[in-house]
Amino acid sequence: MSLKTLLSAAVLTTALLSAPAALALEPAAMTELLATIDDRQRNGGDYKALVYLEQKEKDKTDNVREAFVYRRDADDKLMILFSKPKTEAGKGYLRLDKNLWSYDPNVGKWERRTERERIAGTDSRRADFDESRLAEEFTPSYDGEGKLGKYTAHRMTLKAKDGMDVAYPVVKLWVDKDSSNILKREDYALSGRLMRTALYPRWKKIFSESKKADVWFPEEIRIYDEVEKANSTIILIKSVDLRPLEANLFTKAWLESKSR
Amino acid sequence: MGGHLRLLMQVAFRNLFTSKINLLIGGIIFFGTLLVVVGGALLDSMDDAMSRSIIGSVAGHLQVYSDESKDNLSLYGDWSGEPDLTVLDDFSRLKPVLEKHPNVKTVVPMGTSGAMITSGNTVDLTLARLRDLYKQRAQKGESPALREGIDSVKAHVQQMVALMEQQKDKSRELLSDAAVDPQETEALARARSDAFWNGFEQDPFGSLEFLENRIAPQLPDGDLLDLRYVGTDLDAFQKSFDRMEIVDGQRVPQGKRGMLMSKFFYENFLKLKSALRLDNIKQERDVNHKLIAEDPQLQRWVKENQTQTREILFQLDPIKARIATERLQKALGSQEASLEKLLSAFFTTTDENFDERYQRFYQDLAPLLELYRLRMGDPITITAFTRSGYVQSVNMRVYGTYQFKGLEKSAMAGLINLMDLMSFRDLYGYLTADRKAEIADLQKGSGLREVSRADAEESLFGEGSGNTLVADATPGLIEDSKPFEGGMGALRREDLAARVYSQDEIEKGVALSAAVILKDPEKLQQTLQELKQAGTDAGMKLRVVSWQTAAGFMGQFVLLAKMVLYFAVFIIFVVAIVIINNAMMMATLQRVREVGTMRAIGAQRSFVLSMVLVETVVLGLVFGAGGALLGSGIMAVLNSAGIPAGNEALYFFFSGPRLHPTLSAGNLLAAFVIVLVVSAISTLYPAFLATRVSPLQAMQTDE
Numbered sequence: 001m002s003l004k005t006l007l008s009a010a011v012l013t014t015a016l017l018s019a020p021a022a023l024a025l026e027p028a029a030m031t032e033l034l035a036t037i038d039d040r041q042r043n044g045g046d047y048k049a050l051v052y053l054e055q056k057e058k059d060k061t062d063n064v065r066e067a068f069v070y071r072r073d074a075d076d077k078l079m080i081l082f083s084k085p086k087t088e089a090g091k092g093y094l095r096l097d098k099n100l101w102s103y104d105p106n107v108g109k110w111e112r113r114t115e116r117e118r119i120a121g122t123d124s125r126r127a128d129f130d131e132s133r134l135a136e137e138f139t140p141s142y143d144g145e146g147k148l149g150k151y152t153a154h155r156m157t158l159k160a161k162d163g164m165d166v167a168y169p170v171v172k173l174w175v176d177k178d179s180s181n182i183l184k185r186e187d188y189a190l191s192g193r194l195m196r197t198a199l200y201p202r203w204k205k206i207f208s209e210s211k212k213a214d215v216w217f218p219e220e221i222r223i224y225d226e227v228e229k230a231n232s233t234i235i236l237i238k239s240v241d242l243r244p245l246e247a248n249l250f251t252k253a254w255l256e257s258k259s260r
Numbered sequence: 261m262g263g264h265l266r267l268l269m270q271v272a273f274r275n276l277f278t279s280k281i282n283l284l285i286g287g288i289i290f291f292g293t294l295l296v297v298v299g300g301a302l303l304d305s306m307d308d309a310m311s312r313s314i315i316g317s318v319a320g321h322l323q324v325y326s327d328e329s330k331d332n333l334s335l336y337g338d339w340s341g342e343p344d345l346t347v348l349d350d351f352s353r354l355k356p357v358l359e360k361h362p363n364v365k366t367v368v369p370m371g372t373s374g375a376m377i378t379s380g381n382t383v384d385l386t387l388a389r390l391r392d393l394y395k396q397r398a399q400k401g402e403s404p405a406l407r408e409g410i411d412s413v414k415a416h417v418q419q420m421v422a423l424m425e426q427q428k429d430k431s432r433e434l435l436s437d438a439a440v441d442p443q444e445t446e447a448l449a450r451a452r453s454d455a456f457w458n459g460f461e462q463d464p465f466g467s468l469e470f471l472e473n474r475i476a477p478q479l480p481d482g483d484l485l486d487l488r489y490v491g492t493d494l495d496a497f498q499k500s501f502d503r504m505e506i507v508d509g510q511r512v513p514q515g516k517r518g519m520l521m522s523k524f525f526y527e528n529f530l531k532l533k534s535a536l537r538l539d540n541i542k543q544e545r546d547v548n549h550k551l552i553a554e555d556p557q558l559q560r561w562v563k564e565n566q567t568q569t570r571e572i573l574f575q576l577d578p579i580k581a582r583i584a585t586e587r588l589q590k591a592l593g594s595q596e597a598s599l600e601k602l603l604s605a606f607f608t609t610t611d612e613n614f615d616e617r618y619q620r621f622y623q624d625l626a627p628l629l630e631l632y633r634l635r636m637g638d639p640i641t642i643t644a645f646t647r648s649g650y651v652q653s654v655n656m657r658v659y660g661t662y663q664f665k666g667l668e669k670s671a672m673a674g675l676i677n678l679m680d681l682m683s684f685r686d687l688y689g690y691l692t693a694d695r696k697a698e699i700a701d702l703q704k705g706s707g708l709r710e711v712s713r714a715d716a717e718e719s720l721f722g723e724g725s726g727n728t729l730v731a732d733a734t735p736g737l738i739e740d741s742k743p744f745e746g747g748m749g750a751l752r753r754e755d756l757a758a759r760v761y762s763q764d765e766i767e768k769g770v771a772l773s774a775a776v777i778l779k780d781p782e783k784l785q786q787t788l789q790e791l792k793q794a795g796t797d798a799g800m801k802l803r804v805v806s807w808q809t810a811a812g813f814m815g816q817f818v819l820l821a822k823m824v825l826y827f828a829v830f831i832i833f834v835v836a837i838v839i840i841n842n843a844m845m846m847a848t849l850q851r852v853r854e855v856g857t858m859r860a861i862g863a864q865r866s867f868v869l870s871m872v873l874v875e876t877v878v879l880g881l882v883f884g885a886g887g888a889l890l891g892s893g894i895m896a897v898l899n900s901a902g903i904p905a906g907n908e909a910l911y912f913f914f915s916g917p918r919l920h921p922t923l924s925a926g927n928l929l930a931a932f933v934i935v936l937v938v939s940a941i942s943t944l945y946p947a948f949l950a951t952r953v954s955p956l957q958a959m960q961t962d963e
Contacts, residue, residue, distance in 0.1 A: 050738045052706045055649060061691060063649035064702045068740050081740075085698045088650060089744035097473040107641045107653045108753055110388070111378055112477065121651045149721025151729070163441075179730050183721065201720040204733035217733075222720070224713060232713065236706055241738040253465060259744055 025142050030156060034135040036180055041132045041217060045210030046245040047071040049217070050238045051080075051129070055122040058230035065120060067092075070245055073131045077250040080119065080129055081258060090259030093119065093126065094252065098165065100126055101252070105259035110252060115167045123196060123223045123233035125167040137164045138171065145177070148184060152177045168195060179203070182218070194226045208242045215242065268871055272878040281850060282875075285843040286883035289935055292836035293887030294894075296931040299829045301895050301923045306825060309915035310818045311807075313666035316503030317673060318490055319807035319815075320368065320775030321784055324358060324791065327801035333773055334812030335372060336672045337488060342374055347690060351771040352764070357798045358776055363787045365779045368496045371684050371772035372676075375644035377485040379633070382574040383420055383476040387468060389413055394464045414460070416577040417471065421451045423573055424478060447474035485529055487642060489677040491684020493766050494520070500777050503667070509636035509660025515760040517680045519640065519656045523663040524674025530633045533571055534607065535626070537561040538618055545614065552611045565607035569600055572629060580628045587624040636660055639757070646689020654686050655753060666915025672814055681766050690770045773810075821913060833934070841942035848872055848946030855950045856958015865951040872947035873940060880939040887935075888928055895923040 025033065049069040056062050066084040071077065078095040082088040090105035093113075100113045115126060127133075138158035146155045153174040160169040168187035176183050181203045187196040199222045205214040217237050225231035248254055275282060315321055318335050325333050331343035348354055351369040358367045379385060390413045397406055425448050432440055450456050451471060460467045494512045498504060508526075512518035521530075528536065541561050544550040552558045576584055581599055588602040589595065596602050609617050634640060636658060643653040656679060667673035691699075711719050719725055778787055788804050795802030808815035855868055902918030905911045913919075 048738050048740070052702070052708075054703065054706065054708070057649055060647070060649050061696070061699070062703060064699055064706070066702060068738065083740070083744060084702055085695065086744075087652075087695065096469065099473045099477055104643075104651075104653045106753070107655045109641055109653075109655075110472075112380060112384065112472075112481070114481075121645060121649060149717060149725065149727075150723045151721055176729060181729060183729075184717070199716060199720055201725075201727050201729070203730050205730070206733040206735055219733075220708075222711065222716060224716070229713075234706075234708060236708060238706075239736040239738055240733060241736065243737070251465070252469065 025154060025156075027140070030140040030142060031135055033154070033156075033175060033180060034138070034140060034158075037175070037182060038132045038135050040180075040205075041215065042073045043071070043208050043211050043215045043242055044074070045072075045208070045242065047073065047215070048241040048243070048245060050241075052234075052236040052238055053120065053122060053124065054234045054236075055120075056230075056232050058228070069129050070249060071131055072245065072250060075250070076131070078126070078130045079250055079255065081255065082120065088120070091120070092255050092258075093117075094250065094255055095126065095130070096250065103252070103255055105256075108256075115165050123225045123231055124221075124235055127167060128198075128221060128223070128235060134158065137161060137166050143172070146174065148174050151183055153183055181216070196223055196226055198223045204237075204240075206240055206242065210242065210244075215240070264867075264870075265874075268874045269878070271871055272875040275875055276879065276882065279847075281843075281847045282879060285847055286879055288836075288839050288843050289880055289883040289939060290887040290890075292839070292938075293884045293931050293935045294891045295832050295836060296934055297888050297891030297923070297927060298894055299832050300930060301891075301927045302919075302921050303825045303829050304924065304927060305919060305921035306913050306915075307822050309666060309919065310821065310913065313503060313664065313673075313915045314811050314814060314818060315781075315807050316501055317664035317667055318370070318501065318676060318775065319810050320500070321778040321781055321807055322776040322788055322791065322804055323370075323773050323807070323810035324354070324776060324795070324802050324804050325773035327803040329803065332812075333803075333805060333810050335490075335676075335810050336812055336814045337372070337374075337675070338812055342372060345772045347688075347770045347772060348774070349770060350768060351774065352767040352769075354771075354774055354800065354802075355767060357794055357800065358774065358791060361787060361791055361794060363778050363780055363783055364791075365777045366496065366500045368500050368775045368777075369493050369681060369767065369771035369773075370775055371491045371681075371688060371770070372488065373491070373644065373684070373688060374486060374488045375642045375687060377487050377640060377642060379482040379485075381476060381479040381482045382571070383417070383424075383479055384472070384482065386413060386417055386420065387472050387476060390417065391465075391468050391472075394468070412577065414457075418457065419576070419578050419581065420574055421448065421475060423570075424448060424475070425452055427570075428478075444474075444478050448478070451475050487525075487677060488675045489519070489642075489679050489684070491679050491681050491688070493763075494518070494678060494680050497678065500775070501664075503664045504662055505665055507661045507663055509658070512659045512680060513760075515762065515766070517656060517683050517756060517759070517761075518659045519680075519683075520660055520662045520678040521634075521658050522674050522677050523661040524668065524671070525677060526632065526634075526661045528674070532575075532629060532631050532633075533568065534565050535621070535629075535631055537565050538621055541609070541614065542618055545611075552609065552614065562607065562609050565609070566604045569603040569607070572603060572625075573600060575629055584625060584628050591620055591624065634658055642683075642687060644687040644689075646687065648689045648691045648695075650689055652687055652689050654683050655757065656683050657757060668916070669911040670814075680761075681769070681771070682761055685770050688770065688772075837938050837942070841938070844876060844939060844942040845946045848943060848950055852950060852953050853958050856953050856955045859951075859953070859958070860955035868951050869947050872943055872950060876939050876943040877936060880936045884932055884935040888931055891931070892923055892928070895921060899923070 047070070051067045051069050053065045053067060054062055055064070064085075065082050065088050067080050067082045070079040070081070076095070076098075079092060081092040082090070092103050094101045094103065100115065100117060102111050102113050102117070103109070117126060119125060119129070138160055140156045140158050143155040143157055146153050153176055156173045156175065158171040158173060160166045169190050170188035170192070172186040172188070173182055174184035175181065182200050184200070185198045186194055187198070189195050200218045200220070201222070202219040203216055204219045205216045207213075208215045217240055218235075219237050221235040223233040223235070225233075246254070276286075277283065323333055323335070326346040326348055328346040329344065331345065333345060334343050355367050355369075358364055380388065390410065393406060393410050393413065397410070400406075428440075428445065428448060447470075451474075456467070456470075495514050498511060506520070507523045512520060527539070531539075541552065541558050544555065544558055545552075550558055552562060573581075576599075585597070585599045585602060588599070588606055592602065592605055594602065594605065596605070606617065606621075639655045639657050641653055641655050643651060646652045662678065664670075664673055720727060776787075776791070778784060784806060788806060792802060792804045795804070808819060811818070851872075855872075858868060858871075859865075899920050899922055902920045903914070904918050905914045905916070911917065
């Protein structure tokens with residue numbers, strides 16, 4: 001074997017060995033990326049959004065709703081208050097200390113629900129409306145780069161950390177390489193079965209006085225049910241308002257008072 | 261001719277008891293008739309009982325529903341859940357069309373559907389009660405009665421927290437420290453502290469939220485219950501369906517919203533589990549004669565009662581817990597101080613002590629407990645996915661429990677609960693034109709474009725999508741201070757519960773089907789066809805089906821049971837026919853000599869034939885009458901005493917704990933005709949043979 005071939009073989013081997021290393025994100029970098037995604041969506045102060053929710057099901061008329069979503073990220077508090085149509089007005093969810101409470105003014109009752117609760121019977125879950133906590137809840141691993149339409153994405157598999165109560169224990173993410181925004185998310189059951197696919201085609205940012213930085217939000221989320229294939233849900237965030245909220249807003253009494 | 265017949269009769273009667281073979285044949289006919297009378301009457305009675313159970317419970321004679329429905333009506337539900345039926349938009353338009361038919365007695369609107377009843381765990385429910393009491397205090401001010409109520413529930417909560425801490429300590433012994441959530445332990449410690457309870461009154465709602473969010477979730481969630489119901493005009497229903505009877509509580513007052521719960525459902529799903537298991541053991545021992553010592557199922561129930569005492573422990577407030585401890589100590593002659601251990605010892609039942617413990621449970625412990633999760637008159641919250649996809653909940657008062665006579669033990673019929681039609685419509689969630697327009701407006705306002713699922717990724721992210729991934733949002737203010745229109749507050753809830761609806765309101769609106777009770781059920785098939793035609797004439801596309809079809813699986817089961825019974829009776833008949841036939845052949849062939857002699861002295865063939873036939877008929881009549889008489893006697897005794905249903909399967913066939921069979925004139929007549937025809941036919945051939953015998957041949961035959 002000549003020196004030349006030996007050299008070229010060595011170069012080739014090095015290139016081959018180092019190529020994945022160059023492409024792959026280190027665990028620390030992945031956690032960093034998740035933290036960035038989380039942090040961009042978090043607001044230092046309060047958060048209020050007007051949301052449109054549309055559910056399509058096989059052989060049924062579409063059912064649509066409008067809701068106010070309130071967040072106080074510092075205290076991990078969340079409230080979803082439905083406002084339209086009339087028959088839905090006043091219904092809501094309130095998350096306190098990891099309890100998800102559901103309220104229906106028709107019966108005046110509070111019920112504790114799980115993380116797997118289908119919000120208002122749609123394919124959406126509590127986490128779709130709440131602050132993003134990916135870095136806190138999951139451990140990532142890198143699956144390589146992939147194309148999604150005209151975008152190049154980091155592909156990652158996230159596994160729920162021990163003791164974390166999440167709706168789906170395994171999540172696959174496609175994160176846009178350029179802008180670090182989530183493009184696509186697949187949710188899996190523990191058995192490995194694909195349960196939902198969500199697409200995030202549009203991200204918006206708005207300047208927050210309290211955070212002194214931009215707060216990002218996915219303007220549109222299209223969720224496809226992978227079990228009942230004909231079902232899908234769209235979450236559309238119509239506008240976001242970052243002014244401070246009433247101090248006692250995240251209480252059962254406040255939600256009840258809205259439909260008194 | 262008259263003399264002829266008289267002679268024949270004389271011969272027949274003379275021979276009736278003189279020939280031994282005739283006595284044998286008579287005995288066979290006697291027994292055959294008895295079988296046919298008793299078997300036929302029993303079969304008819306069971307068939308009648310089963311049919312009446314179904315017709316008189318929910319089906320009626322006919323069911324009418326929309327012909328545009330995708331599935332077939334199945335009143336008792338199907339394997340695949342509720343059938344998909346197209347609604348009848350307005351029952352008040354259908355009713356007169358059906359009632360015009362002369363054979364229609366009543367028409368009752370109906371709809372079957374299913375929903376969920378969710379409830380929190382025991383701590384959740386107790387805290388919700390406490391919250392309600394504090395809310396009352398906030399609105400109306402404090403009264404001594406209210407104060408007493410609050411203090412009692414508070415003491416109960418404290419007792420629960422103490423129990424939870426005990427259990428936590430116990431589980432800590434079994435599990436490693438790592439498995440114990442420090443936050444849970446910390447929350448429990450706080451809820452056990454005097455400081456927490458001393459400060460409770462300063463901020464009751466804040467304290468409640470702490471208990472609701474940090475303590476209650478430490479217990480497993482409450483049960484989810486599937487609830488099947490038939491929504492109907494309850495008054496018309498109670499008048500039209502004679503098998504329905506109220507067991508506990510009362511009827512739903514006329515025109516009011518409310519529910520009648522099935523007794524079967526109430527017992528099996530809402531009763532305290534320990535009590536239900538005791539009931540089940542008792543039933544298996546008394547009715548099915550099983551023994552705890554031998555039966556693994558009974559042993560399992562005993563075991564569960566020994567270990568699953570938490571439901572009882574959590575129910576007892578400090579005072580009741582003390583009384584229960586004292587009573588159990590006395591009953592068991594024990595000095596044990598722990599109620600949990602006492603309960604476990606008390607529930608250690610054997611075949612020897614079971615009856616005594618059962619009685620003691622209901623006498624000593626039951627008065628201290630809430631035996632059912634729901635008392636008569638309490639409201640229940642029902643949550644259903646409506647047809648339009650929206651979730652709808654209603655509060656409904658449960659006025660009483662009811663059962664269908666004859667179907668008390670049927671799990672299928674026992675799952676049907678009855679509710680008023682107005683609540684049913686709320687839960688069914690039919691989209692009115694107004695609501696459709698409101699939804700369309702919202703949808704238009706969203707400005708979303710339709711993206712087909714197959715190429716969603718391409719059209720959202722592809723080169724040609726024109727998608728801009730990142731953009732600046734236009735800052736805007738969200739106005740959310742306006743109160744909601746058509747709000748459903750506490751006032752409206754009270755209003756709904758108190759409101760009395762007119763017959764007009766009940767009938768004007770959606771129903772899924774209509775039960776039709778006929779004046780003359782014999783004309784069922786004919787009426788069915790005519791009603792279908794009447795619907796077409798009135799411009800309605802209707803599907804009209806008989807009760808058997810409408811009852812779905814239950815109807816088919818009745819049909820199958822009927823076929824099995826008829827087959828059994830058919831076998832009895834065939835056996836009887838073969839025996840009678842053989843006996844007749846033997847008897848006639850025995851008389852070849854006699855026939856020959858008669859022929860020799862000038863008897864015509866026709867005379868001989870008539871003689872043999874008349875004799876058989878007389879034989880049949882006399883012994884048949886005897887058999888029928890005895891059969892009637894047996895039926896009369898059975899009718900007054902009743903046949904007990906020895907096991908649960910017979911409950912359905914007998915439509916109740918005892919069958920009181922009746923004998924109809926038709927049964928008697930049928931038995932008589934069958935016996936006569938069979939004996940005549942089985943005589944015909946040997947008689948014909950006898951006439952062929954020549955006198956010479958006959959005379960030459962040896963003895």
